Amino acid sequence: VSPLTAAGRGRRGEGDRTREDIITAAEALLVATGSEDDVSIRAVADRVGVTPPSIYRHFPDKAHLIFEVCSRQFDRMAEEVLAMLATSPDASPLEQLAAAGRAYARFGLANPEHYRIMFMGHADHTPELYDTTRVLESGSFGLVVDLAQQAIDAGLLRPELTDPGMVAHVLWAAVHGVVSLAVAKPNLPAPAVDDRLDAVIDVLLAGIGRAQGAE
Amino acid sequence: VSPLTAAGRGRRGEGDRTREDIITAAEALLVATGSEDDVSIRAVADRVGVTPPSIYRHFPDKAHLIFEVCSRQFDRMAEEVLAMLATSPDASPLEQLAAAGRAYARFGLANPEHYRIMFMGHADHTPELYDTTRVLESGSFGLVVDLAQQAIDAGLLRPELTDPGMVAHVLWAAVHGVVSLAVAKPNLPAPAVDDRLDAVIDVLLAGIGRAQGAE
DNA sequence: TGTACATCAGTGAACGCGCGTTCACTGATGTAC
DNA sequence: TGTACATCAGTGAACGCGCGTTCACTGATGTAC
Numbered sequence: 001v002s003p004l005t006a007a008g009r010g011r012r013g014e015g016d017r018t019r020e021d022i023i024t025a026a027e028a029l030l031v032a033t034g035s036e037d038d039v040s041i042r043a044v045a046d047r048v049g050v051t052p053p054s055i056y057r058h059f060p061d062k063a064h065l066i067f068e069v070c071s072r073q074f075d076r077m078a079e080e081v082l083a084m085l086a087t088s089p090d091a092s093p094l095e096q097l098a099a100a101g102r103a104y105a106r107f108g109l110a111n112p113e114h115y116r117i118m119f120m121g122h123a124d125h126t127p128e129l130y131d132t133t134r135v136l137e138s139g140s141f142g143l144v145v146d147l148a149q150q151a152i153d154a155g156l157l158r159p160e161l162t163d164p165g166m167v168a169h170v171l172w173a174a175v176h177g178v179v180s181l182a183v184a185k186p187n188l189p190a191p192a193v194d195d196r197l198d199a200v201i202d203v204l205l206a207g208i209g210r211a212q213g214a215e
Numbered sequence: 216v217s218p219l220t221a222a223g224r225g226r227r228g229e230g231d232r233t234r235e236d237i238i239t240a241a242e243a244l245l246v247a248t249g250s251e252d253d254v255s256i257r258a259v260a261d262r263v264g265v266t267p268p269s270i271y272r273h274f275p276d277k278a279h280l281i282f283e284v285c286s287r288q289f290d291r292m293a294e295e296v297l298a299m300l301a302t303s304p305d306a307s308p309l310e311q312l313a314a315a316g317r318a319y320a321r322f323g324l325a326n327p328e329h330y331r332i333m334f335m336g337h338a339d340h341t342p343e344l345y346d347t348t349r350v351l352e353s354g355s356f357g358l359v360v361d362l363a364q365q366a367i368d369a370g371l372l373r374p375e376l377t378d379p380g381m382v383a384h385v386l387w388a389a390v391h392g393v394v395s396l397a398v399a400k401p402n403l404p405a406p407a408v409d410d411r412l413d414a415v416i417d418v419l420l421a422g423i424g425r426a427q428g429a430e
Numbered sequence: 431t432g433t434a435c436a437t438c439a440g441t442g443a444a445c446g447c448g449c450g451t452t453c454a455c456t457g458a459t460g461t462a463c
Numbered sequence: 464t465g466t467a468c469a470t471c472a473g474t475g476a477a478c479g480c481g482c483g484t485t486c487a488c489t490g491a492t493g494t495a496c
């Protein structure tokens with residue numbers, strides 16, 4: 001798996017391969033150790049089978065490496081949410097919102113350390129890199145806003161709810177709450193996280209939806 | 216403010232005072248730097264006006280010091296939530312749940328770094344200290360369960376909601392979502408956090424409450 | 431077709447840093463006789 | 464009432480550690496003449 005020749009020297013043109021190896025190693029390390037702090041340049045280099053300074057041929061510094069790892073994760077998350085929605089294109093906006101929330105949560109629960117860095121980390125730690133707007137422009141959020149707008153247009157929501165952005169933020173915050181709590185406190189004496197997620201989504205749908213009366 | 220004599224030696228019996236100073240300094244540092252990592256033994260000692268080794272007269276290691284800081288914060292949070300509820304003892308359970316949620320959120324938003332450590336930190340970082348059950352036995356949560364039970368007994372909730380623990384977890388997760396998102400991403404391009412909180416609480420109440428029909 | 435050369439991806443050693451923690455100690459304090 | 468002594472809360476120096484990063488370098492590769 002080493003991109004090196006027997007002599008230990010890299011061959012010209014193989015820089016991109018090594019770069020990929022570095023990102024892969026950093027990601028694996030992040031998942032394995034469960035902490036951004038443990039993903040050291042030295043550890044990454046070790047895992048790639050290369051010396052630490054060679055990392056700097058590919059990334060200006062550690063922050064950019066970590067960013068690259070997370071950046072890809074953002075994209076992957078957006079892809080997954082979109083893929084999930086593509087499977088039921090003609091469901092009602094409310095059902096699609098629920099599906100998007102579930103896909104989002106599944107991703108976060110399956111990649112807790114990525115989720116931690118993406119959504120639970122210090123904003124100051126990496127200014128202007130994977131901060132704020134990045135989160136919102138990752139595609140998934142705009143989609144939720146669109147779905148909220150569709151739901152409003154279809155008269156599916158309580159009449160007080162007129163701002164699709166606010167509806168999207170409410171849903172995002174609540175689902176994020178379930179995920180982030182599960183990520184931070186995996187051993188909480190509580191019902192299974194899937195059940196909690198279902199319950200939260202039920203309550204949210206009931207809370208934003210127009211009351212159906214007795215049925 | 217120094218507990219030391221002119222000679223720089225501590226006087227017998229003043230150990231407790233210094234211990235308090237250490238905790239206060241650690242807490243101030245936590246708030247000032249905004250990161251647990253920056254609360255080093257050296258920095259705390261500096262702030263107290265004492266040398267690093269003397270910290271170890273009062274705490275076995277750093278983890279115990281940080282724990283002490285957070286432990287007090289848990290207690291303070293529970294006090295604040297309880298105090299808030301005491302101001303309107305005869306409100307309906309639903310109103311009280313909303314008030315508890317608001318008090319909880321206000322505390323978290325006012326003490327973001329404490330909140331981060333208490334509810335957003337790594338579970339492994341401090342095993343068995345301020346983890347898991349500690350969160351739930353902090354008093355506030357049991358209270359929310361009680362209120363949920365009262366709401367159920369009073370027939371205020373949707374009939375599907377029979378488990379007060381689950382209701383409490385749903386409410387907690389959703390409110391936590393707003394707080395933790397605001398703590399992690401304070402500069403998010405989004406409506407003001409107070410408005411988001413209000414919106415989430417509105418949706419939650421509408422979502423758990425028995426539909427009132429048209430009014 | 432052969433050779434000089436620029437390039438490129440690595441190496442190995444070292445830098446300075448701040449950290450948690452340990453060690454042997456000191457000197458003021460209160461107490462027992 | 465005076466003095467020896469245990470206690471207690473500090474000090475100052477140092478430990479080993481792992482970190483991000485920099486430096487001067489090497490040697491295989493592909494290319495231009």
